[in-house]
Amino acid sequence: MDDKQLEERLNLLKSSYDRLPSSVDTDEILRKIEDENRMAPIERKDKGFKWQKITVWAVSIASVFIIGILGTTFLHDINEGTTNDQTYSEDDIKKLETQYERERLKRQQMLQLDKEQFATLEFVQYADTIFAAQISPGTLEGKNDDLSIKDGYQFAMERLKLPSEMVEETINKGKLDEGQSISFIHEFIAKSEHLINFYESLLYDHDALVQSAKHDGKLSEHILIANRYNMPEEIQSMIEVLPKQGLKLTVNADGTAFQVVPDWALFTRDLFTVLDENESRYLSLYSSIPGYGIANLLEEQDFSVLGYYLGEIEFTLLNTMQDTGMHFRFENYYFDLAETILFPSDINEMFNENNEINTDTRMVWESLVNIPGVSPIATLMKPVVASMNASDWKYNETYKLLDIEQLRDYYIMALEGSLETTKLDWFSILPDGEERSLETPYALYGVHELYKEFNRNFDPLVLHGVGPIETILLYYYADGENNREVMWELMSSAFKKEHDKKDFIDNPTLQNIIREGSKNLYFNKDHLIQDEKYLKTYIGQEKGNQVSYDLLLYLESDDIWRIHGVEDYFVSNPTLVDENFVQQVHGLYKLFAGTHDQTILKEATPEEIVGLYYYSNQLKDYETQYALYIKDEEWIQIPKEEYMSAPHLNIDDIKSEFTKMEFEETSKGEGYVKLTRNPDSRNFGDEKVIGFQLIKTENGWRPPFMPTQ
Template structure:
C-alpha cells in the first residue's frame, strides 16, 4: 500500500496496515539509532518512542509528504536530544575493525555524521536527506564527501561495516505500538433492531410495575452484619499494608509521612468509609472504592511506571488530570524534603563544597544524620534533587529534568506534554544558570509554544500555559539578573549571547520564538550587543500577542510572505501535443536561455525541456534550468559546480520511461527556510513514480534542483581487475541473501562483475537453481528450459572461477536493433591451471530493468 494511502486511512481511523509498515522499517530505525552511538537496547527504546510520536501525529500528516522521511525526522530529533548512558563498548560489533570504524563514525560531528549514515548505510538520496535534515541537496553532497575524508577509510572497509550493521539482531513488534487493531462495529439489520426494541419496551414496563414492590420501606437502612465488618477489616488491613510500603520507599518517620497531603487525603477517605460503616451505611462497591484510594497512595515514580504499561496517548483530558495529580504529589514531596533540609541546615552549612555543594551533597557518602541521608537516597527516584539557588546559593529541593521526566512527557496526549514541561521551570529559573543549559530551555519552550498553537483557548490549562511561556521566555531574554549584568558591562554578557543564538536555531520556522528572537539578535549584533529596539519593546503583552498570531495561523505569512502560486496542470502520457510543445520550448530556450518563456507555464514543461535536453545530449541547456542566484543556492561554488556538471555529464534514460502522466499541484508546495520546495510528479504504472524536485523563491520564480538521469547501460565500463581481488565476502553475503529471500529484485544494485562472480559461486555450492536465475530471460533468449538445466547442470557449468581466469573487465555496448542493451565481460585465461586454446574468454551479458543478466550459453 502506498504511504499516502496509509495516512489517508489513518485519518479515517483505519490503522490496519500500519503494523506491517512499522515492522518493515523498524530494523532501519533501530540501526540508525545504533549507528549514532546508542546501545541496541537504547536504540530499541528510542525507536519505540519515535513510532509512538508518529502514531499520535498520523491524522495530522500531509498525505503527499513521504511518510518514511517523516519517521526519520522524528527519530533524528530524538537522537539529537538523547544522551547515551554508556560509551560504545569494544565488542559492539563482531569484528574489532568494524567496531573501531563504528566508533569513528559515532565520534564525527553530527553535521557530518547524520548525512553520511543516511546516505551510505540507509541508501537515501540527497533529496530525501534534504527532507530529513532541512539542508539543500547540494550542501549534503559536499558534507558527505567531507565525512568520508574525515574518516579516512577506503570504501571496502565501509562496505564491510555495512554488512555488520545489517547482521545486527534487531527485534521489534508493531503490536507494542498499535496493539490489536479494533474493527468497526457491525451494523445490525433494522428489522432485528425493531424486534429487540419491542422486547425491551415490554421488559421495561414489567420492571416499572414491579419496582414499587421492591421498596416497601424506603427509610430502612441496610444492616451491617459481621460479614461486612470482617470484609472491611480485611480491606482496611490491605490499605495499611500499601500505605506502609510507600512509607518504607520514602524512608520517612511517621510525623513526616503523615503530613504529606496525598497521604492525608487517602487516610481521610478511608476514615469516611469507616464512619459510614459505624453509622450502619454500607458504601456501594466498597472494594473498588478502596482500590481507588490505594491508587492515591502511589508515589510519582509509580505513577510513571503504571503509565508506561497503559499510556494515555489518546485521551487529552485523562492526560491532563494525571499530570495535575503527578504535579501535586511532586510539590508535596518537595515541601516535605525542604523541611528535612531546613531541620538539618547546620549539617549542610558545615559541608564543604562551594558552589558545587548541592551536587556534592547528592553524591556524598559522608555520615549525615539518618533523616537527611534517607532524603538524599530517596528523592532522586522521584525526579527530585538538592539544588542551590542562583544568587543566594541557598540549598533546597527541586524537581529536575530526569530520565523519568522525559519518559513521562511522551506517555501523554500531545497537548498535555507542555503541562509536564512547566514543572521544570522553577529548576531553570531559580536553581540553574539558564544560559548554561540553552538546549534544554529551547526544547521546553519550543514544546510549550507548539501546544499553545495547537490547543484551543478554552482548554482548562491554556491560560497557565500561556502565562508560564511568557514568564519563562521573558526571564531568559529580559530577566532582572540579566539587566543588572548589562548595566554593569554595558552590553549583553557573552554567555547570554550564546543562549539567545541557540534560540535562533529555528530562525527559518514560523514560530513565536523565531519571530521574537531573530530581530533582537540582528539588531544586537549591529550594535555590538549593546542595544536593540526590538529588545526594548519585548514585554509579556507583546509575547502573548505573537502567540495569538501563531494560533490563528497568521504568523507564517507575516514572517515569510504569501506562499507562491504556480500553474496546476496534469497531462496523461503519451501525449503528442505535450511532446510537440516541449520541442518548441527547447528550441526557444536554447537561443539565449531566457527563463521568462516559462513564466506563465506549469513546471511540468520545465521538466519536459530538461528531459528533452538529455535526449539531445545537451548538458548546457540542462544546466541553465538550474538557478545559481537565488538566496544562496549554489552561490558559494557555482562556477566549480557548473564545470563539474558539464564534465561529468552522461546521457541517461528518459525520465518518461513507461510514464502514464505528468502533473504539478500547488498543494505540494512547502516552505523550507526562506524558499519553497515542491515537485513535479511523473506517474508510472509498472515502476515507482518519479519526483522532480523544484525550488521556488518568494517571488514565485521556480527552478530545478540538481537531477541526474539514470545512466544508460552503454556507459557502464569496469577496467581490468584481478579475479583474486574480487571481494569474496561480499559475493558470499549477496549469495546468502538471494538464497534466503528468494528475491532477485536487488540485482540492479550489483555490478556486472558481481553478477558473474555470484553466478560462479552459486555453481560451486551446487545451487544451480540460483545460478539459473542469473540467465537473461528476455526477447531473443536461447536459454534452455529450467527443468532441463537442473537435470544436467555439469554440462553447462564451468569450474572454479579463480582457477579458470586471471583478470576480468566489462564494457557496456550501444543499444542493438532490437532495443536491447548488451555488454561484454572479458576474462583472461589462467593458462597454468586451465590450459586452453583460447587466452581470452568473453561472457555476453544483457541489461534488464532489474540489472544485468548473463546470456546463455557461456563459452
C-alpha cells in the first residue's frame, strides 16, 4: 500500500463519519453555564483538574511568555487547604493589590531599573497579566476559572521572582523530581533570556558610547567595566546587576559587539544537587548554546567539536521528559546541527582537491559513530563512515544517498525504545596502549559513580561504552564493597553458563582479581583479539617485575565488556636472556630434571619453558629436553631412542644464542615465543628472529615436536 492508497481510504472513512448520530442539547448546555455562573468559585482540591487548567491557561498567554508546563510545580506546592474565596472582602483584594505593588517594587529595585523599564520585562508583564486576571475589581463576583484568589496571587508572585531568587528558593526546597526540575529550568531560562534581551537592547541604545570600550581595535568587556563610571547610569547598574542574576557581559567572536550571556557557575553547583540529573543537562547545554538556534555555537566553536555537542544534545533529548518546551527547543537544535555537520552549506569546503573529505569533518563523523548507548546519529552514520573508510574518504554513493529524514525516523524509534544500541568500533575507540595507575588517589575516580549507577538496577546500558580497564576497576570496586550481585552481573555469559549464580554469590570464584602490590593496569591494542565468536582482550597487571596480561574480557553481543576470568596470560614485555634469566631457568631445571614431574612446570611462563628447552640442550641433558615435549596424543610423538640418537644443536651458552624472548598467544591455548637471535650465535642460520611454538596443556606450556619449524 502506498501513501496515495492510504489517503484514498482515509477520505472514504472521513465521509463515513457523517453517519455519526448527533444529539446536541443546547438548552442543557446553556442551563449548565447559567448554573456555573451562579456559583461562587470554590477552590478545588483536584490536582489533575488544576494541572489541566493551568496548561490550557498558560497556553493562552503563550504569546507573551512561552511557558510550556510551567506552573504546575509551583501550584503543587501551594497550600492545599480549602480556603473559600467567599471569606475575602473588597478590603482584602485592596490589600493584595498593595502587597503585589510592594513586591513588584522590590524586584524593580533589585534590578535597579525605573518603573517603565521594569514594566517592559516579559516575565513582569506575564506576572501582571495573571495578577490582573485573578485579583481585580469584580473578582469576588466570580472568576471564570477555578483558581482560588490565594493560589492566583501566589502564582502571579512566583512569576515575578528574579532568577537569583528562584535559585535560592529551589535550593532551599530540596530535591525536585523530573517534572518539577524541567518546570524550574524552563522558567529560569526564560527569565534569564528576558533579562538578556533587555540588557542587549540597552547596550544597543547606548551603542555610540559603549563602542569606545576597545582594546587593540576590538571591543573589550574589561575596558567597559573599568570605565563604567564614565558610562550612563543604566550601564553602570547593568554591570552591577548582571553577576547577581547569573549573567555576564562578553564580546562576540570578532570583537564587534557586546553580548550578555549566562554565567551560572555559581548557581549550578548547588542547583545540580537538587535538580533531576538528566533534566539539569539542559542548563549546561543552554550555557554552551545560549540564545535561539545554533548560530552562536557555529560561530564560536570549531567544526571539530560539533560532534560532541550533537552527542550531548542527543543524549539529553533521549533521557529527558518529552513534550516540554526545552525538549522541543533542543529537538530543533539537534536536527539543525546534524544537518550542518552532514551537509555543510558550502559542500566544496568539505572536500579537498583530491575529492577527499577534510580532516575536521572526518573527525566529527568518526566521533559520531562511537556514541555509546542508543544513538540515532550513530546509527545513521555507521554505514556512511564504513563506506567512506573503504573509499579512502572520497565522495561516494552512500554519502550521496544520505537523507537527513532518516535521522528523524531513527530519532523517533529511539524515543519509542525501538532503536538498538549502537555497536561501537572498539578498534578505533581504544588507545594503542594505556597504563592506569592504581596508586594515585584518582585511581577509582569515576568508578564510584559508575558503580552507583549500575548497582541501581544492573541496567546493561550503563556499561555501554565502558572500556575493559574500567570494567575491571568496577569489578574490583564491587569486590571491595562485597557486592557480589554486581560482580556476577559483570561476568561473561559463557562464565555464567558454566557457573551457578548462588555458588558464585556464596563464594565468588574470582575475588581480588587485581593482585596485591599491582601498581598499574595495562591495556595493549596488540592484545585486542578478534576470534571466531568474540572480540576479547587481556588486561595486564604486574606480576613480580613483569606484566602479565591475565584478566580476560569478552565483548559480548550487547557490545558490553564482561569479565571471563583470570586465564592464560602472556607476557608482553620482552624477557631479556641475561644472567638473571639463566638463574631462573637453572632453578626450574634443578626442580624438573631429577624427576621429570610434569606438574612442576605448571606455572612456568612460556619463556621459561623455552629457556629450559635450550638450557637442557646446553647441558647436553637431552632426556630432560625430551621430557619437555607435549605428551598429548593429538600431537606427533617420536620415540625417545630416535630422539636421543638424532643430531642436536650445539649450544655453549643460551645467553650467546639469544638476546630476548617474547611470547604471543595466537589463539586460545596456542602461541609462540619470538626469540631474538644473538648476532654472535653459530646456530639457526641467518634468521634474526625465530618462532618457537608452544601449546597449553593441563600442566602448562609445552613445545610440540620440531617447535621452530
